[in-house]
Amino acid sequence: MALVPSQVLRVAILLSYCSILCNYKAIEMPSHHTYGGSWKFLTFIDLVIQAVFFGICVLTDLSSLLTRGSGNQEQERQLRKLISLRDWILAVLAFPVGVFVVVVFWIIYAYDREMIYPKLLDNFIPGWLNHGMHTTVLPFILIEMRTSHHGYPSRSSGLTTICTFSLGYILWVCWVHHVTGMWAYPFLEHIGPGARIIFFGSTTIFLNFLYLLGEALNSYIWDTQRTEPPSWQGINFICTGPSR
Secondary structure (H helix, E strand, O other): OOOOOHHHHHHHHHHHHHHHHHHHHHOOOHHHHOOOHHHHOHHHHHHHHHHHHHHHHHHHHHHHHHHOOOOOHHHHHHHHHHHHHHHHHHHHHHHHHHHHHHHHHHHHHHHHHHHOOOHHHHHOOOHHHHHHHHOOHHHHHHHHHHHOOOOOOOHHHHHHHHHHHHHHHHHHHHHHHHHHOOOOOHHHHHOOHHHHHHHHHHHHHHHHHHHHHHHHHHHHHHHHHHOOOHHHOOOOOOOOOOOO
8 A cells, every 4th residue: 555646756746846936937146147046057947847747747637537438549549749848858857957957956065055056056045945846856756756667768769869969059158158257067167168168068968878777777677576576566765667
């Protein structure tokens, strides 16, 4: 018997992301009024990705509930499309980008917070909101992977998509710098052009690695569950299992 149904968890996570986004946008910060606004920061883009993803998860759960036992072929076809969209977003965006934001932010923060999150921001962003943007993303996405099996696209398709996203964001950051003369992240001001190219290339490689990690983790979790002894089936202290 599950402690908390996966459907309830998804609703709670979606509401938490909506709260984080609303509170962040309500903050009066100079960066919100410069060229590109919040959209020049990968953290904000990731929050939007996560909110959209969990919104689709909730919509999928509702659609599954409404179509259960109806026998309507068209509704079932639309539900399969929704599940495919949910799985695709998790595979190529929600997991790799979400984990990337958490890992890279806290590594740079631990080395020198002024390079990524200047102490001045503490006057605008409360600690709980900082963790909502840069910490809870990881456990939330891991909970989702644990509670529901997700079908991954072909590896070539997935890696092509994540490379396209990475290149698009890098070009966007460079364009913002071209227009404003300032980099979105302070540490980019302190390294040379060659080092920036290496950094951007490394981040793209890391995102590809995270895509492969998500694919392997998804397979490991669900392949392990399929091989568990019958006496352990149905025991899940987090969720009810796959909700497809």
